[in-house]
Amino acid sequence: MKKQLIAVAVAALACVGAQAEDTLAKVKTAGSITMGVRDSSGALSYTLGDGKYAGFHYEICQRIIGNVEKAVGKKLDVKFQSVTSQNRIPLVQNGTVDIECGSTTNNTARQKDVAFVNTTYVEEVRIAVKANSGITSIAQLKDKNVATTTGTTSVQLLRKHERANGIDFKEVFGKDHADSFLLLDSGRADAFVMDGSILAGNIANAKNPADFKIVGEVLAVEPIAIMIRKDDAAFKKLADDTVRDLIKNGDMAKLWDKWFLQAIPPKNVKIGLALSESTKAAWANPNDKPAEDYAKK
Amino acid sequence: MTWDWQVFLQDDGSGRTYLEWMLEAWRWTLAVAGSSWLVAMVVGAVVGTLRTLPGRPVVSALANAWVELFRNIPLLVQIFLWYFVVPKMFPAFQQVPGFLLVVFGLGFFTSARIAEQFRAGIQALPKGQRYAAMAMGFTTAQSYRYVILPMAFRIILPPLTSESMNLLKNSSVAFAVSIAELTMFAMQAQEETSRGIEVYLAVTALYAISAFAVNRVFALIEKKMRVPGFIVSGGTGGH
Numbered sequence A: 001m002k003k004q005l006i007a008v009a010v011a012a013l014a015c016v017g018a019q020a021e022d023t024l025a026k027v028k029t030a031g032s033i034t035m036g037v038r039d040s041s042g043a044l045s046y047t048l049g050d051g052k053y054a055g056f057h058y059e060i061c062q063r064i065i066g067n068v069e070k071a072v073g074k075k076l077d078v079k080f081q082s083v084t085s086q087n088r089i090p091l092v093q094n095g096t097v098d099i100e101c102g103s104t105t106n107n108t109a110r111q112k113d114v115a116f117v118n119t120t121y122v123e124e125v126r127i128a129v130k131a132n133s134g135i136t137s138i139a140q141l142k143d144k145n146v147a148t149t150t151g152t153t154s155v156q157l158l159r160k161h162e163r164a165n166g167i168d169f170k171e172v173f174g175k176d177h178a179d180s181f182l183l184l185d186s187g188r189a190d191a192f193v194m195d196g197s198i199l200a201g202n203i204a205n206a207k208n209p210a211d212f213k214i215v216g217e218v219l220a221v222e223p224i225a226i227m228i229r230k231d232d233a234a235f236k237k238l239a240d241d242t243v244r245d246l247i248k249n250g251d252m253a254k255l256w257d258k259w260f261l262q263a264i265p266p267k268n269v270k271i272g273l274a275l276s277e278s279t280k281a282a283w284a285n286p287n288d289k290p291a292e293d294y295a296k297k
Numbered sequence B: 001m002t003w004d005w006q007v008f009l010q011d012d013g014s015g016r017t018y019l020e021w022m023l024e025a026w027r028w029t030l031a032v033a034g035s036s037w038l039v040a041m042v043v044g045a046v047v048g049t050l051r052t053l054p055g056r057p058v059v060s061a062l063a064n065a066w067v068e069l070f071r072n073i074p075l076l077v078q079i080f081l082w083y084f085v086v087p088k089m090f091p092a093f094q095q096v097p098g099f100l101l102v103v104f105g106l107g108f109f110t111s112a113r114i115a116e117q118f119r120a121g122i123q124a125l126p127k128g129q130r131y132a133a134m135a136m137g138f139t140t141a142q143s144y145r146y147v148i149l150p151m152a153f154r155i156i157l158p159p160l161t162s163e164s165m166n167l168l169k170n171s172s173v174a175f176a177v178s179i180a181e182l183t184m185f186a187m188q189a190q191e192e193t194s195r196g197i198e199v200y201l202a203v204t205a206l207y208a209i210s211a212f213a214v215n216r217v218f219a220l221i222e223k224k225m226r227v228p229g230f231i232v233s234g235g236t237g238g239h
Helices: A002-021 A023-030 A056-072 A088-093 A153-165 A177-185 A196-204 A233-248 A251-261 A277-284 A291-296 B005-009 B018-050 B057-072 B075-089 B091-095 B098-124 B127-135 B140-155 B157-177 B182-193 B196-224
Strands: A032-037 A045-049 A052-054 A077-082 A099-105 A114-116 A121-130 A145-149 A170-174 A191-195 A212-229
Touching (some): A023 A032, A045 A099, A056 A212, A056 A233, A056 A251, A088 A099, A121 A196, A177 A191, A177 A196, A212 A233, A233 A251, B005 B018, B057 B098, B075 B157
Parallel strands (some): A032 A077
Antiparallel strands (some): A099 A212
């Protein structure tokens, strides 16, 4: 009896395993696909409330799912699962989420666990300061209070920069981006080092956007991509091709304009982030290279 | 799921390993918790005692106000108020280091709860104890010092143990004001190493060890300070 139970359990596990490997077959059987979304990842992926989501990556994913529907030959029920930085990778691995459309950096450590679609967005780490501060470069931040957000790669970036250049920042850590921006706004910090899109988004939503500006050199670039399960060649090809076609037929540039340059819901503010050179380069040559390859350049 | 515990030996980019960083973070957690505990005990004992003073309605009301103020506002909100809102009103506050803010924020919050325990302990004593002290000719201060407080303190040791363990765990809010303690380490290191489960397990173990150590210390105090025939009269109480 016990042996039978174990056999059944093993068979059940094997089934789950087999399903998890082939997303296209899985969604065809289930008749539904689960999209992982973020509650507030700038204009890339965010909630409008009421279980509705929007954003640049959200819309690209909708196009990919459109092509999935064509491939499996039936209409799919699209389910949304809100994810966080902490749980997004396990949820993709265990099959809860089929395609994660947030703001996940593609790096080699993560490529051991998951796969990434062709890079759609390249993030540049920048410095935001008060417009009247006179700071124009990272060199001027020596011994100044520099804010950044706990749980982001910018913290490590600052640490490495300090060591490499022998200069010292007084780091202050916000518990989230809104908090870090408040540190800058309230004068507890002289600068806020973070991904450009997040800085632009926070400035756009500030009481007086003209009081702040983004200055200085690009401190680092990171490819941000849509995340899917590892070793699922068919699904990856379909998603990669979708992204490639969007770039080719100019829709990608239109989507950029829509989400980063025009007023977006719910508050109808403009992020005002021009298409960066790094992102243009990634589009010119669609690839799923990890962040480490970008750092080498 | 494969384990990768060697992640703790990796360099974090500044020349120290994640293990060294974690131990440093542990020290911060203990420093925050220890300092706040001192604040909480002193303030809590004073406020709790004031609430029971006979014939001093104004003082008792003020002590009541203290308790209600600090226990009715969520802890994270209090920390936020000290960190962002108070400096808006009094710019000098901007210079106060985050460590002091969180020690007093956490200390005051916990003091409200400890004050309640002291009051409960004092009021749990039979009235006869107070009357006996008065009959001896003790002043109010003397009767508190020599009769009421020593007994009340013994009664409240068990809840005080839980409260002290809670304080240690509550010290995780310090990450909100940029203190590099264990919770901040966990959030940051899991992002940098992508080995969240290992990092969180290690941090959980450190919290558990610290809290259990607090528990053992209190158990020892309880044992050493036991008054024969009081509370443990049946010989079965206590630890």
